[in-house]
Amino acid sequence: MTNPWDDWDHVLKVDPDKDLQPGETFEDVCRTGTDAIEIGGTLDVTAEKMTRVVDAAAEYDVPLYQEPSNPGVVIDSPALDGYLIPTVFNAGGPFWITGAHKEWVRIDDLDWSRTHTEAYIVLNPDAAVAELTDANCDLAADDVGAYAKVAERMFGQEIVYVEYSGTFGDTEKVAAAHDALDDATLFYGGGIHDYESANEMAAHSDVIVVGDLLHDEGVDAVRETVKGAKDAHDA
């Protein structure tokens, strides 16, 4: 089966709780050359803030996906190409693996054709997502590779996401996840801030995710990371 992300090199993650750089618009954001925009963040996200970003980005060509951090922020919008739902494989308890999902399915009427999961392996203990999910980040490269294989082979996950939100990760661990996968797509996110860092991580993954850089530096810096990722995969 083919999925849209099979062809992606770069995803831009827009945090609805954070501002763009002064003078920059969502039109600029959509014209960075990124392959898709994921809208989400761990803290202080609301459905209203989500809606504002989706509406602002709706009229441009780039695919838009919501990445909700809990069922309460999911929005129903025809502008969305789909929903990328995290499940945290190394969470400290079942709530962030299947519990939140069970609640969502219980209270909501899902559009299954647009709903996909991402098997997160959270590795930066200082990130909000690690604290929230009580993730066990004390993992060696072979642990990370094994989690990736479990996600793909035992749980049928089509996306495995090595998450270092806020810091540039250990390439050996990212490579271990990459080597473990046959068909699933490996997303890497965390600390990508320029051409070089994008180029380096793209060599060890299928899709790099760039987040805070957009809010901290702006669209020109993001465009450099798109080049870095594309060059790594074209090489």
Ligand SMILES: CC(C)=CCC/C(C)=C/CC/C(C)=C/CC/C(C)=C/COP(=O)(O)OP(=O)(O)O
């Ligand atoms: C079942 C539904 C609809 C939702 C649950 C989805 C789950 C399991 C979420 C847990 C993990 C999580 C909170 C993911 C959100 C995406 C993410 C990691 C965003 C990056 O957040 P950070 O960069 O760490 O936080 P801030 O940018 O908010 O500081």
Ligand SMILES: O=P(O)(O)OC[C@@H](O)CO
């Ligand atoms: O904000 P950064 O560090 O780029 O991380 C991107 C993304 O993986 C966060 O979920």
Ligand SMILES: [Mg+2]
């Ligand atoms: Mg963030």
